[in-house]
Amino acid sequence: xxxxxxxxxxxxxxxxxxxxxxxxxxxxxxxxxxxxxxxxxxxxxxxxxxxxxxxxxxxxxxxxxxxxxxxxxxxxxxxxxxxxxxxxxxxxxxxxxxxxxxxxxxxxxxxxxxxxxxxxxxxxxxxxxxxxxxxxxxxxxxxxxxxxxxxxxxxxxxxxxxxxxxxxxxxxxxxxxxxxxxxxxxxxxxxxx
Numbered sequence: 001x002x003x004x005x006x007x008x009x010x011x012x013x014x015x016x017x018x019x020x021x022x023x024x025x026x027x028x029x030x031x032x033x034x035x036x037x038x039x040x041x042x043x044x045x046x047x048x049x050x051x052x053x054x055x056x057x058x059x060x061x062x063x064x065x066x067x068x069x070x071x072x073x074x075x076x077x078x079x080x081x082x083x084x085x086x087x088x089x090x091x092x093x094x095x096x097x098x099x100x101x102x103x104x105x106x107x108x109x110x111x112x113x114x115x116x117x118x119x120x121x122x123x124x125x126x127x128x129x130x131x132x133x134x135x136x137x138x139x140x141x142x143x144x145x146x147x148x149x150x151x152x153x154x155x156x157x158x159x160x161x162x163x164x165x166x167x168x169x170x171x172x173x174x175x176x177x178x179x180x181x182x183x184x185x186x187x188x189x190x191x192x193x
Contacts, residue, residue, distance in 0.1 A: 036185035040101045040182045042174070042178055043178040043179055043182060044091075044095045044097055046094060046174045047094035047171075049168040050090070050169045050171070051087035052168065053169070054087045055083070055087050058080040058084050063161060069155035094175065099125065100129060100185070105125055123191075125186060136176035
């Protein structure tokens with residue numbers, strides 16, 4: 001019985017096998033400068049007010065919309081599921097900006113299956129972030145005054161509700177320049193000498 005004890009104690013004491021160490025480049029592991037960290041956090045917050053606005057609509061609050069608009073756009077389960085999904089996806093994409101200043105933007109977190117613990121190639125972060133910034137630019141360029149049509153539709157929020165809605169959606173304008181700036185800082189930190 002004593003001959004099996006050391007085997008089992010070694011077996012269970014060893015724990016899981018070690019993950020392979022990522023190949024580290026000379027630019028990896030450098031700490032971000034102060035301003036990109038702050039800009040990344042502000043970027044994550046720019047989408048939050050509009051997400052909360054949509055979640056309130058999905059929860060059944062009128063948010064100043066007329067009953068006819070609610071019946072056509074936010075009354076059934078499909079509309080509400082869409083509002084919730086759009087809010088979660090929007091905020092999730094905004095939160096991804098934090099990866100450009102956090103360690104998980106350089107090394108994939110170990111808890112992720114298959115790719116956990118591997119080095120993130122800089123362009124694997126820079127290219128999607130740049131595409132996102134361009135997409136946001138196009139989105140806002142196509143309709144720079146997105147609230148102008150609200151002033152003429154009697155079913156849309158009016159008065160104080162309209163001001164609250166504008167306050168919730170206007171921070172989204174900052175998302176593109178902030179994302180672009182943080183992406184540029186990430187690229188300079190990890191790709192240039």
